[in-house]
Amino acid sequence: MRAVSTGLLLLLLVAQVSAQALLETSTNAGKVKGIWNLDRTVTSFKGIPFAAPPVGDLRWKEPRPAKPWSGVLMCDQFSASPVQNKPEPFAMWTEEFIAPPEPLSEDCLYLNVWTPAKSPKEKLPVLMWIYGGGFVSGSAACAVYDGEALAKEGIIFVSINYRVGVFGFLSHPDLTKESGKNASGNYALLDQLAALKWIKANIAAFGGDPDKVTIAGQSAGSFSVQALVASPLSKGLFRGAIAHSGASMGKFSKKLSDAEKIGTELTQKVSSTNIAALRNLPADSVWKLASTLPYGSFAPITDGYVLPDDIGSIFKNKKHNDVALIAGWATGDAALTGQPKSATEFKAWASATYPDKQSELLKAFPAGTDQEALQSQNKLGNLNFAGYADHVWATNNTSNSYLYQFSYVPTDKPGFPNYGSFHTSEVPFALHTLSKWNRPWKYSDYAVEKFMSTYWVNFVKTGSPNDSGLPEWKKYDASQPIMELKEKPVLKPGLFKKEFLVLESVN
Template sequence: MKFNLFVLSLLISGQLFAQNPVIKTANGSLEGVTNADKSIRIFKGIPFASPPIGDLRWKAPQAPKNWTGIRKCTEFSASPIQNKPEPFLCWTEEFIAQPEPLSEDCLYLNIWTKAKKTKEKLPVFVWIYGGGLSSGSANCAIYDGEEMAKKGVVFVSINYRVGAFGFMAHPALTKESGHNSSGNYGFLDQIQALKWVQKNISAFGGDPKNVTIAGQSAGSFSVNALVASPLAKGLFHKAIAQSGGLLSGRFSNNLETSELQGEKFMQKVGANSIAELRNKSATEIQKMSNSGFRFGVTLDGYVLPTDLLQHFEKGLFNEVPLLTGWVTGDGTLMGNAPISVEKYEAEAKINFGNKAQTFLNIFTASTDEEAKASKAKLGMFQFAALSSHLWAGFNKKNNSYLYQFSHVPPDKIDFPNYGAFHTAEVPYALHSLQKWKRTWQAVDWDLENKMSSYWVNFAKTGNPNGKDLPEWKAYDKEKGHIMEFGDNTILKEAPFKKELDFLEMAKK
């Protein structure tokens, strides 16, 4: 009876239920929460670097400082400084970073794990968000990792600096770096997060020797950059790149070009030195960066090689098993305005010279409507498909698996249907449809289960195939097997061989 009264007193005080998980990391102990059914332990807002503020603005991330006691890690950190996140076009609130808080102090990560013991050594899945390298956050609803964790991976989502804070280069920054480089701070943040994972993920039941990096759009460009970077060697073992790649050569600048933009930005802000620029408020820097500036990937010779394609051709990249693909709606990101046949043909001559007629035989345009459709298709290849094709071709030692997502999500009441739009595949692949407010049909739940199972299988073994899944054959340039994620999941043989062969030839 005395024991029961003791238990009752604990229940009343709440102490018996105060069993939130506590994990000891290299920097200190932290406390998380468990999900509703107690199957998943969740830790949010874990620092993986020191805040990149003050003198650390536009510098490589520094290791996080140690702490004493138990740090509560139950809420997302601030998102990186960016314009106020707001839904637009097809990207409803589920796809957008939480509107506040925004801060330079943003270098934190989040973990979902079902492991109860450190020795479980579950595969680790590190998610890198999109947003054009100018926006985004790990706290978007569709990046929730609970369901993926239930499928057997330790799911990690990371923040990184974006926009001017993450990617501005400048000659003075190059000089002070010690590496004759500047820009790419957002990529350095990602590398720092992967170093943290290597040091600490075993405490969460993860296997540091089985890490998959994955991302979409700018996150996919980031995965491509990490695979290319000598600084990321050994920090991951598989790669998933969804809708975006650097190998088409259209989305990067050399260091000189990026530095010139940084000089123009400094003039626009009215600063005479990097010290003065560092003394400007983050709000002012962000506001001024909207005046015609867009900061992105720099081939600096330190974080990234100066010739990316040659780097891959020579096999100097971090070769790992690859799962990569695109969405049919990706092409509209390269422009979706009406175009006449005459203008389309003129552009072909400018872009492809004596190969223009061959191009027009493949990307046909007998009417203005067909010209617009062909231009969107070309955009899809230039944004993602060509890079996926080239990357797979360079992957000599490991298999590559390519896909196309063409499924159209169901309508939302009083909202336009944007078709299979850029980013639409993410909630299916990450098993987070329940976070997206639509009236889902059986076909959607089935596709979500198939895609997320492929993604988890790949993270576990480097091969997406598994029980009750249609066979997904590895890609080669001749047979060109591509998995089509539409209303049905079907493996297609060489659906785009002539387009990809032409575009690869045109680059030479």
């Protein structure tokens, strides 16, 4: 009887161990150890270096491989976030959407992995998340970017840091010369590429499939996704892309020569024309100095290396990496496009901006009254921020593409203004992280989180958001179907067909 009991106990122990997610594995730089979640079904590895610290002589250089380490690296906490202004909640963005206030450091090139794999042999699909923040702020450590819930659905979730602001996008003639590529700037995009290369080389050790990687991001993270899809350096590193609220088919990326002028202006602020003068300054001093330049000085550059042409031309000439796509916007994105105008002001703006197309524009975006003008501005703001570019992207894709508009209004936080479907509000629904966002959630919120995160997980697994338990999300084609994500998902063919025709004629 005792032998039977002992045997049964051993079987139970073996079963328990086999049900646990792997806890320790090896990367090409050394061994890493993570921590289990409460039921040991997911292991998180936080703070894995994917590149050498970009400090000293490596400031404003393409990322170098991480230095190998001996022993086992304990990966149980997030790394420092990139240097930026002190992160603080503001407007609609409560602390769950904001980088931790500290630590901030140039030494920030680390990533985080959440895996449900029990062994390295499972070959699970992978989602790599790129944060937003206007290219001047952000962190992989934001609460709403937690990867545990999606990992429980059978994928591996990876979040990455990248350099922002002056450290991520400074161009200068000296940097162009020393690069060996006749290019400078775009270090943030090169960081993202380095993370993708790390995934290609190492994710199998975490139970992932390096050939089933999807990239996703929101706002500046979405513009980054678009830039990576446009870059020839990304070829073969991912098979799908998800772009939340951010895309452009205009002259979004600066010319290298214009970006170099900004860098030269910055060195002149320290009475020099030499990049060494800036390299010798502490990081905080460089950041403060750069903050005296106009907003938008540091952003993606048409450098001839990462981006061989402006992004719009790359897509319109079908030179991009043609991968499966989910792209869309939130109806509150328009709030970022400027102060509302009266009907008279909007008409004057249309006349000044599109002198030959004013009447055509105002037919699609009418301004008979101030209220009508406000509605038109909201629609135009959303379509200019992402919608029209998403339409062009999907139209020029041969791979399956799916477009959405997020219009669900999250439950109010008591004592807090209702900002509606605000910019970034869809992220916790897609990433299944409402539990990380402190609000008195209702059934309707959880229902949206369930169907939206399921669509996203399906796409990561198969390249299609669909399964038998959800309303069919038809791929984008001549009928221009857009999935409206509200209390229930509703497919709306031709939702903005008239507006897209007008925007095509004026762009």
